[in-house]
Amino acid sequence: MSKPWYTSKTVWLGMLIIAGGIAEYIAGLPAEASAATIIAGCLGIVIRFMTDQPIT
Numbered sequence: 158m159s160k161p162w163y164t165s166k167t168v169w170l171g172m173l174i175i176a177g178g179i180a181e182y183i184a185g186l187p188a189e190a191s192a193a194t195i196i197a198g199c200l201g202i203v204i205r206f207m208t209d210q211p212i213t
Contacts (some may be wrong), residue, residue: 167205174198 162168178194 162206165205168202171198171202171205174201 162189175195175198180189181194182188182191
């Protein structure tokens, strides 16, 4: 990745999704749904770090 991680909108979106999943869990929603949300956020961040080329 050529730019600092904190300038990536994808990483910030992933963090917001993870925070939403945690909020779902705290609110008492089913654990499966919360886990799926958190996993989706984590996967988005991982994919961003694996990608080193911009969209052309």
